[in-house]
Amino acid sequence: MAATPQSRILGTGHYLPDVIRSNFDLEKMVDTTDAWIVERTGIRERRIAPEGMVTSDMATAAAKRALEAAELQASDLDMILVGTVTPDMPMPATAVYVQQKLGAGHCPAMDLSAACAGFIFGLSIADQFVKTGAMKNVLVVGVELLSRVVNWEDRGTCVLFGDGAGAVILGPAGGATARGRARGVLSTRIHTDGALARSLMIPGGGSETPTNADVVEKRLHKVHMRGQDIFKVAVKNLYSASKDALEETGVSASEVDWVCPHQANLRIIDNVVSRLGVPEEKVLLNIEKVGNTSSASIPILLDDNVRSGKIKAGDHVLMCALGAGVSWGGALVTI
Numbered sequence: 253m254a255a256t257p258q259s260r261i262l263g264t265g266h267y268l269p270d271v272i273r274s275n276f277d278l279e280k281m282v283d284t285t286d287a288w289i290v291e292r293t294g295i296r297e298r299r300i301a302p303e304g305m306v307t308s309d310m311a312t313a314a315a316k317r318a319l320e321a322a323e324l325q326a327s328d329l330d331m332i333l334v335g336t337v338t339p340d341m342p343m344p345a346t347a348v349y350v351q352q353k354l355g356a357g358h359c360p361a362m363d364l365s366a367a368c369a370g371f372i373f374g375l376s377i378a379d380q381f382v383k384t385g386a387m388k389n390v391l392v393v394g395v396e397l398l399s400r401v402v403n404w405e406d407r408g409t410c411v412l413f414g415d416g417a418g419a420v421i422l423g424p425a426g427g428a429t430a431r432g433r434a435r436g437v438l439s440t441r442i443h444t445d446g447a448l449a450r451s452l453m454i455p456g457g458g459s460e461t462p463t464n465a466d467v468v469e470k471r472l473h474k475v476h477m478r479g480q481d482i483f484k485v486a487v488k489n490l491y492s493a494s495k496d497a498l499e500e501t502g503v504s505a506s507e508v509d510w511v512c513p514h515q516a517n518l519r520i521i522d523n524v525v526s527r528l529g530v531p532e533e534k535v536l537l538n539i540e541k542v543g544n545t546s547s548a549s550i551p552i553l554l555d556d557n558v559r560s561g562k563i564k565a566g567d568h569v570l571m572c573a574l575g576a577g578v579s580w581g582g583a584l585v586t587i
């Protein structure tokens with residue numbers, strides 16, 4: 253029997269830029285092929301934010317849609333959490349600009365740097381505040397403008413990432429049920445293992461290696477990844493995070509209606525869900541169309557499927573994500 257949830261997703265939203273960069277476009281930029289990218293990752297195309305668009309623009313667009321879906325105004329927000337590793341600028345937080353662009357009140361607004369796990373981290377933090385009654389409506393955004401920080405000469409990374417934003421409004425669970433199930437966040441668990449800190453990073457531009465001409469020349473201000481290190485730990489930790497979420501809530505794999513996993517690599521997702529024993533028709537995917545949008549991937553996928561009517565009120569949705577840090581987490585939510 254699942255525990256009674258104290259917080260609930262009141263509305264979801266997402267934003268994707270219109271510009272599509274396909275694998276065939278990339279064939280003209282680096283030594284790669286559509287066949288390699290599809291076979292190794294499952295990605296066929298990704299979205300690229302146009303010049304002039306910034307991270308907070310995408311976050312605000314997604315947030316507006318989530319507010320609309322929740323039937324709330326920006327002034328109803330008690331906190332804004334933005335998961336991103338591609339902020340508008342190092343200081344102030346991108347969440348500050350989102351607050352300003354939404355016209356929200358003076359609620360606290362901060363960024364979370366947990367890379368691809370940023371949305372799950374945000375959801376978990378928001379859940380704690382709503383649970384205690386300290387906050388009522390919390391906006392959680394996952395947003396990335398990765399096209400500005402990938403090295404477009406490095407075929408090992410540039411083929412993977414895309415731009416986009418997803419958002420949810422978390423509020424009190426109170427009484428709403430569907431299909432006999434209490435709607436809300438049943439479990440969130442978040443973890444970090446710093447031993448793999450240097451497997452996925454942007455090494456330049458911080459206090460360790462401040463930006464200078466040499467840093468730019470060596471592309472140290474761009475994404476660097478040891479893909480296989482991350483692949484191995486993702487397969488292991490996404491499985492354990494998902495299993496923990498099920499064990500903690502007493503929801504069995506067969507009771508899960510949808511798995512909404514971070515979209516980094518189709519091979520990672522297949523491996524995790526087959527070990528969990530969840531049939532593949534219950535696994536939500538959009539990696540083919542949007543690539544890896546890091547912290548934005550889960551809320552984009554969630555919103556897409558809520559809006560299409562595939563995910564229905566009362567459905568158990570299992571989420572899991574892992575990224576740089578390495579940081580990872582799992583969540584089980586009844587929509």
Ligand code: UT7
Pocket residue numbers: 283284285288289292293368407408409411478479480482483486515516517520544546574575576
């Ligand atoms: O979301 C955050 C976390 N990120 C992830 O979860 C990513 C995890 N890692 C991965 O998804 C995979 O490791 C990659 C998709 C990044 C790479 O796939 P892989 O099967 O691990 O390939 P690899 O790195 O072992 O490279 C195999 C070969 C190499 O060539 P050699 O040394 O065998 O001649 C690479 O140079 O593939 C080559 N290669 C490419 N070839 C064509 C690497 N990238 C490309 C490319 N096109 N884009």
